[in-house]
Amino acid sequence: MAAHLVASTISLRVNGQTRSLTLDHRTTLLDALREHLDLTGSKKGCDHGQCGACTVLVEGRRANACLLLAVAQQGREITTIEGLASDGELHPVQQAFIDHDGLQCGYCTPGQICSAVAVLDEAARGWPSAVAADVADTDVRLDAAEIRERMSGNLCRCGAYVNIVAAVSEAAGGRA
Amino acid sequence: MREFGYARPTDIAEAVALTYADAHARYLGGGTNLVDLMKLGVETPSLLVDVTGLPLGQVEETAGSSLRIGALARNSDIAVDPFVRGRFPLLSEALLSGASGQLRNVATAGGNLLQRTRCAYFTDVSKPCNKREPGAGCAALDGEHHNHAILGASEHCIATHPSDFAVALAALDARLEVQSEEGLREMALTDFYLPVGDSPHEEVALEHGELITAILVPAVPAAARSRYRKVRERASYAFAICSVAVVVTVVDDAIHDVRIALGAMASRPWRARRAEAALAGSTPSAGSFAAAAELELEQASPLRDNAYKVPLVRELVVDSLCELTGVSR
Structure with a gap:
């Protein structure tokens, strides 16, 4: 068996900044963010892709950072909860979570918010969900059933779901 | 690690x-x-x-309204593709019913087919598992097996295959394109997954190093109706305890063509060929659908805690066929 190098130097674009890192190949994107770049907003919940606390945006699409190997993200644009606000203004989804008390302990909140930002984008592009009556329908209305389905990859063990749905609904332009 | x-x-x-x-x-x-x-x-x-740097990410219409899915197409991109949504809606339904938005954005088509069972004993290296360690035994036989197989299992392994997508593809007679060192070859998806027998560790008909490059889905007749339905223990973000993919064409009040695949029932997507044969040419009715499902399920070997799957899958087959053929129950 050939001997393989077990670490590599990569660069990532994280919240608009280029960051260069030399990492053991076993390092997940989540650990690279938290342990190597000191961006501890993304949370480690289950570390197995089952809870969504680690959700970040990769090239604008939501993903579980705990299941991505950092080495495989070479050159990609990563947005974490720390990168959503701009010029001191909270992202509208962040503001909506505050306005609707969309949290209790707050541990799942960074992942919930990153996921919700992507949900708004997916809906705007006409992506269907499993609760669509007809998957060919491109006119997506984010009612409560749609929001619950689309946010199902983000668990909240405090059970703040009612207010999370209200927050996402308002950010989507619907009635809270 | x-x-x-x-x-x-x-x-x-x-x-x-x-x-x-x-x-x-x-x-x-x-x-x-x-x-x-x-x-x-x-x-x-x-x-x-x-392999994500390889040029295998396309989802495209091919000759005669057939579909070619590059093995590296992400689950989301397949599910939202306009041609897939319009002509193969059960593929979108199956993909959208699986995992979460985050996982679908990352998981690939080829990886979906190659994903491993979620049997809790397979994923726990402290427990015996013939799939993980041939000859070690099967902890699920007398253990927690309420979501294990009732069809095609053996005394060596009762694990189920977790994919929704593969079940819909099985009903569509999909084929796989595989690259080896010698060249490209093709095989039916239903031949890709091997029977359990006494070698549950041998899951698919690939040699080491062979790479799935594409999934080829033949055109569905314009008159066909199709559906993927999934039952699970919570409303979203859970593996199936029972799923059914059906493609059916009714001509002159007779079943011209019907294809039924069952999920969460076996180590692989289970084509219900006995039920299909019984229904070919028949007049659609709830009674004939139930009889066909019963015929298929004569082969079932339920265990201590999963016998509920027999009536569950029977009812889901009957209900799906009734819905698609416009027959009342």
Whole structure:
């Protein structure tokens, strides 16, 4: 068996900044963010892709950072909860979570918010969900059933779901 | 997790050569299952050959309204593709019913087919599992097996295949395109998954180093109606305890063509060929659908805690066929 190098130097674009890192190949994107770049907003919940606390945006699409190997993200644009606000203004989804008390302990909140930002984008592009009556329908209305389905990859063990749905609904332009 | 090497070739031949050269190399697609299994110590590759730089991500219409899905197309991109949504809606339904938005954005088509069972004894290296360690025994037989197989299982393994997508593809008579060192070959999806028998560790008809490059889905007749339905223990973000993919064409009040695949029932997507044969040419009715489902389920071998699956899958088959053929129950 050939001997393989077990670490590599990569660069990532994280919240608009280029960051260069030399990492053991076993390092997940989540650990690279938290342990190597000191961006501890993304949370480690289950570390197995089952809870969504680690959700970040990769090239604008939501993903579980705990299941991505950092080495495989070479050159990609990563947005974490720390990168959503701009010029001191909270992202509208962040503001909506505050306005609707969309949290209790707050541990799942960074992942919930990153996921919700992507949900708004997916809906705007006409992506269907499993609760669509007809998957060919491109006119997506984010009612409560749609929001619950689309946010199902983000668990909240405090059970703040009612207010999370209200927050996402308002950010989507619907009635809270 | 064990240390491993990493390579990201941009050429298919190079990727295949790298993997053939190392018996413990694994292809890395989205990694949503493989990376998890590496964390759990179930998979211990020496080298990951990251194939996401290969030009295999396209979803495209081919001659005669058929569909070609590149093996590296992400689950989301397949599910939202306009041609798939319009002509193969059960593929979108199956994909959208699986995992979460985050996972679907990352998981690839080829990786979806190759994902491993979620049997809790397979993923726990402290427990005996014939799939993980041939000859070790099966802890599920007398253990927690309420979501294990009732069809095609053996005394050596009762694990189910977790994919929704593969069940819909089985009902569509999909084929796989596979690249080996010698060249390209094709096989039916239903031949790709091997019977359990006494070798549950041998799951698919691929040699080490062979790479799935595409999924080929033949056109569905314009008059056909289709559906993927899934039953699970919570409303979303859970594996099936029972699922059904149906493609049916009724001509002059007779069933001209029907294809039924069952999920969460076996180690692979289960084509209900006995039921299909019984229904061919018949007049659609709830009674004939139930009789066909019963005929298929004569082969079932339920265990202590999963006998509920027999009536559950029967009812889901009957209900799906009634809905698609416009017959009242």
